[in-house]
Amino acid sequence: MMLTAEISLVIALFTYGCLCVLVEESAYSLEAMVDTTSCSRLCNNREILESLSIDDKKESTFQADYSVNAGELAGKVYNACVMQEHLESPMSVKKNVIEILKPFKIESWPLSIGPSPLTYKEILKFVGLRPLATVSTVGIELQHQYILSVNVPLPRFAPSPHMWVRIDEYEDALAAYRDFIRSVLTLIHPHETPSNRKYEEKDCCSKSSRQDTDSNDDDSKVIYDMLGDIVEVEKSLATMAFEAGTSPTSTIYTIEQWEKELGEDFLLFKALNLDFKKANSPLKRTDKILVHLPGYFKSMAEYLTKVRARNLYNYAGWFLVREIADGLTCHIRRKLNSFLQRTTKPGIAVQLNEGACVKKLIGHYGLMNRVITYLYLKNNFKEHSITQASNIAKVTGKQFNAFIRQNSWMEEKTKEKMRTWMEALEYHIGAHRDSLNESIVRKSYDIVKLLGPSSLPHCFHQLRENNYLQKLRLTKEGYEKKTIWPVSALDTKTAYYEDFTSLEMPAGALQAPIYKEEDVTSQAYGSLGSLAAEVMIRGLTEEGSVWTERKGKYSWERAQKRRFKTMLNCLKLQKRKQRSDWKRQKQDQQEKFEQSGGEFNLKTKLYDHIGVRISFKSFDALMSKCKETCPTMFAGDARKNKIKKFFSSFVRRHCGPDATEQDEYRVNYALKTFEAFTEAFECKPGDEMKGVDNCEIVPRTFTEAGSEAADSES
Numbered sequence: 209m210m211l212t213a214e215i216s217l218v219i220a221l222f223t224y225g226c227l228c229v230l231v232e233e234s235a236y237s238l239e240a241m242v243d244t245t246s247c248s249r250l251c252n253n254r255e256i257l258e259s260l261s262i263d264d265k266k267e268s269t270f271q272a273d274y275s276v277n278a279g280e281l282a283g284k285v286y287n288a289c290v291m292q293e294h295l296e297s298p299m300s301v302k303k304n305v306i307e308i309l310k311p312f313k314i315e316s317w318p319l320s321i322g323p324s325p326l327t328y329k330e331i332l333k334f335v336g337l338r339p340l341a342t343v344s345t346v347g348i349e350l351q352h353q354y355i356l357s358v359n360v361p362l363p364r365f366a367p368s369p370h371m372w373v374r375i376d377e378y379e380d381a382l383a384a385y386r387d388f389i390r391s392v393l394t395l396i397h398p399h400e401t402p403s404n405r406k407y408e409e410k411d412c413c414s415k416s417s418r419q420d421t422d423s424n425d426d427d428s429k430v431i432y433d434m435l436g437d438i439v440e441v442e443k444s445l446a447t448m449a450f451e452a453g454t455s456p457t458s459t460i461y462t463i464e465q466w467e468k469e470l471g472e473d474f475l476l477f478k479a480l481n482l483d484f485k486k487a488n489s490p491l492k493r494t495d496k497i498l499v500h501l502p503g504y505f506k507s508m509a510e511y512l513t514k515v516r517a518r519n520l521y522n523y524a525g526w527f528l529v530r531e532i533a534d535g536l537t538c539h540i541r542r543k544l545n546s547f548l549q550r551t552t553k554p555g556i557a558v559q560l561n562e563g564a565c566v567k568k569l570i571g572h573y574g575l576m577n578r579v580i581t582y583l584y585l586k587n588n589f590k591e592h593s594i595t596q597a598s599n600i601a602k603v604t605g606k607q608f609n610a611f612i613r614q615n616s617w618m619e620e621k622t623k624e625k626m627r628t629w630m631e632a633l634e635y636h637i638g639a640h641r642d643s644l645n646e647s648i649v650r651k652s653y654d655i656v657k658l659l660g661p662s663s664l665p666h667c668f669h670q671l672r673e674n675n676y677l678q679k680l681r682l683t684k685e686g687y688e689k690k691t692i693w694p695v696s697a698l699d700t701k702t703a704y705y706e707d708f709t710s711l712e713m714p715a716g717a718l719q720a721p722i723y724k725e726e727d728v729t730s731q732a733y734g735s736l737g738s739l740a741a742e743v744m745i746r747g748l749t750e751e752g753s754v755w756t757e758r759k760g761k762y763s764w765e766r767a768q769k770r771r772f773k774t775m776l777n778c779l780k781l782q783k784r785k786q787r788s789d790w791k792r793q794k795q796d797q798q799e800k801f802e803q804s805g806g807e808f809n810l811k812t813k814l815y816d817h818i819g820v821r822i823s824f825k826s827f828d829a830l831m832s833k834c835k836e837t838c839p840t841m842f843a844g845d846a847r848k849n850k851i852k853k854f855f856s857s858f859v860r861r862h863c864g865p866d867a868t869e870q871d872e873y874r875v876n877y878a879l880k881t882f883e884a885f886t887e888a889f890e891c892k893p894g895d896e897m898k899g900v901d902n903c904e905i906v907p908r909t910f911t912e913a914g915s916e917a918a919d920s921e922s
Contacts, residue, residue: 209808232301282569282579285667289535289565302395304534306667307909310757317525319392319437320430329866331473331517338480338676339527340445340508347687348460354682355460356480356491359500360449364556365530370452371551372446375538380392381550382802388436390542392529393431395537406427420566429652434522441523443512459502464493469502480576487655487677515905521569534558534568535668560664575671580696582649585639589697589715593725594638597718600826601637601711601740605630607826607910608744611818611865612905617775618768622752623761629751632746634690634710638718639697652678689811702739704747706760712742730850733827734857742819749814755807778903780805801873816878818906820858824884825910826855851888 288547309317313334316325326334337343337358346357347384352761360369371378463468467476474703477493484491512520529536533544534556541558548556558564569576612618612626641649655674659669698716705712723736749755751762754769782803803807831850842844862875879885880899891898901906 218575224675233483233894279579279583281656282576282583282659282660285576285671286565286569288662288664288667289560290562298395298539301536301665304663305396305532308527308532308665308669309525309697312524312528314521314525314528316756317529318397318434318522319398319525320434322518324521326521327517328512328515328520329473331520332475332479332512333482335524335528336475336482338483340512341505343480343483343676343680345682345694347689349500350685350686354685354687355496355498356680356683357498357500358505360452360504361445363527363530364553365548366442367446367551368447368553368673369446369868372443373450377583380549381547384543384547384550386435386439386541388533389435389546389631390431391525391540391543392526392533392536393434393541396529397431397434437516437519437522438526441519444515446508448511449501449504452501453856455503456501457503459498460498460502462695463491464492464507466497466499467493470505470509471536473513474698483677484680485681486673487680489543489681489683490893491683514854531672532668534560537916548893549612555894557647571696574669574696574705575831577696577698578643578649581639581643582646585644589718590643591641593723594641594644594715596725596732597713597736598635598637598725599634601713602738603745603828604713604733604737604740604823605633605635605831607822607829608741610825611906611910612748614909616904616907617771618847619765622768623762625764626748626752627710629748629762629833632709633747634708635713636693636710637713638715640693643697702743704750711740711747713740713743716802721864727857728853729830730827730853731857733823733830734854735861735892737823737826738819738858741822741863742815744822745815745818749811750907774808775903775905776814778905779810779817783785786833797869798873798876801870802877812874813877814905816874817881820878820882820905821910823858824854824882828884848888855885855888 239259311317313326313330319325331339340361342359342360342362344357345354347354362368366389367378367382371381415619463477463480467474470476477491479691481491527810533540544558548558568574570580571577574580609627609630612623612630618626653674655677656670659672662670684908689708692708693712694708694710695703695712695714696716697714699712699714700716700719702714702717703712704710718736721735722739723732727735752764752769753758753760754764754772781799797830804810830846858879859875862871876897877899880891880897881901881903883901885891889897
């Protein structure tokens with residue numbers, strides 16, 4: 209793959225002869241080193257390397273005394289996700305759904321005739337509060353503690369409250385939602401009909417399968433009535449939620465206080481305690497609870513005393529089945545997809561091909577994010593890699609701090625704000641170390657009870673129940689916001705998170721060529737170091753509100769922002785006289801980018817301009833320091849070759865197999881105006897990659913190779 213990328217890069221940039229040399233220089237054999245910031249990597253000091261290496265014998269493995277083998281569990285669920293639709297008939301799916309509902313005492317669902325077997329109080333007692341509210345935990349920063357939280361119902365596979373209120377605007381979406389409900393009711397309805405018999409086809413995903421869900425007239429009337437029961441409750445709850453949202457408030461009570469507010473007929477404690485018992489976590493009436501939109505709960509408590517019990521029973525069963533609808537039949541998933549495509553909700557993968565199955569298992573809302581993260585890190589990004597990558601990012605951060613102190617265009621007040629911000633900055637590099645602790649990972653799945661071959665509905669239900677109950681376990685646990693990692697370790701994008709003041713560089717985004725454990729230091733700083741610096745400059749401009757009028761703790765004054773934006777014009781090169789040779793078309797596009805002054809392109813140029821210079825300064829300062837230990841490694845051509853490797857790695861990060869022409873233009877521009885690059889590759893006047901840096905954004909001490917003015921902190 210890398211060879212293909214390098215060939216493509218040479219072809220794409222053939223008019224820039226100097227850069228072609230750069231690509232050729234990148235084809236060196238990799239040096240297997242260990243520590244990314246120690247001089248020992250550069251000097252090849254075996255003793256230091258051995259003292260820093262990881263003892264493979266100390267690497268942890270899952271212990272046999274745990275009840276859950278997370279690796280086997282992940283494999284079982286993934287196989288079920290990929291293969292289930294081809295192995296089980298819809299009638300088997302129906303049987304699984306009935307089994308899932310039994311522990312909740314929903315044993316006659318959907319109920320078509322007669323009174324409900326449960327009163328509304330019994331439904332609260334056996335099903336819990338979730339059909340009527342969003343139950344979770346939330347960290348309270350001032351109290352340094354997680355507390356229980358309840359909010360209006362906001363399920364994934366249902367219309368948002370405002371859609372039920374403004375029916376005329378969302379007529380198509382609500383019609384699709386009713387079709388979705390109807391498809392589930394038709395499958396589970398106990399009456400044997402011709403349409404049910406069609407469901408016996410094994411390959412329900414085959415395009416040739418009719419999967420017709422139209423019922424006979426009598427059955428259609430029954431389905432219609434049950435659907436009406438569900439919609440009546442759902443619409444009523446949505447209306448109450450919407451009305452409460454017009455005056456948003458949140459209040460912290462004890463459960464006992466909130467029970468009194470709602471009245472003795474509303475069994476709040478029993479409804480909540482049901483789930484806490486499942487989580488094996490104690491709950492007391494004196495425990496605190498954060499109530500969002502209290503008006504909704506007061507209206508809902510009154511509504512429960514009036515609603516027909518059968519309606520609530522059918523709705524409660526629908527809520528539980530809807531949670532696993534993406535694991536039911538292909539026909540139901542198609543109906544669900546049809547509804548989701550008509551809403552403003554983000555796309556949710558409900559097809560179950562291999563790619564979609566992976567998406568369902570990973571991410572903060574994935575069914576098995578923790579265990580798959582563990583397995584990925586164990587094989588691809590171990591603790592030593594986290595340490596290496598973190599060290600590079602933090603050393604780069606020190607040079608970024610020096611850039612803030614030494615630049616000539618920031619006012620002192622602005623510098624002070626930005627230095628304070630850098631002190632608060634959290635480095636979330638690779639993954640949280642708990643992600644590699646198998647005992648912690650196992651405990652996060654100890655509520656799952658998948659015994660023997662499991663059906664897809666069972667897998668989805670058990671894992672979603674597990675993840676919900678694990679959240680409840682956090683209640684009354686300690687909470688420190690700075691320890692929270694808002695991005696999954698498997699995410700493939702870097703980001704700056706203002707709410708957490710954090711640099712997010714997850715392991716999924718640090719795959720080769722951005723980071724490889726065997727990379728030499730020059731490569732690591734050229735790729736990962738420059739990326740870290742780019743995310744920092746994005747964070748700096750976001751916190752400074754450079755592009756917005758928002759006021760925040762670190763926002764710059766208007767005069768400072770105006771001055772900075774004026775300075776950015778240096779990144780907009782003047783037009784040159786057009787050439788008439790065969791290179792003209794390619795150069796036209798490159799020059800068009802270089803001369804562009806739109807906000808998006810200026811941001812891109814700024815991030816590249818500062819990122820590569822800060823990272824290079826970090827690497828250059830390290831070489832200067834190590835020169836005292838092994839001077840022959842940093843003299844003449846040896847030093848120049850290391851600098852070439854730095855820039856080669858920077859290019860590969862941007863110009864991989866999926867690179868666009870825009871990536872080509874930005875890399876060319878970032879490097880052609882960097883003096884250290886043109887010196888290392890001996891670019892001469894007249895070369896396309898020989899440019900001039902007209903900017904004073906970064907101090908000159910950061911742009912010259914071999915400068916001894918390195919920041920003392922580094």
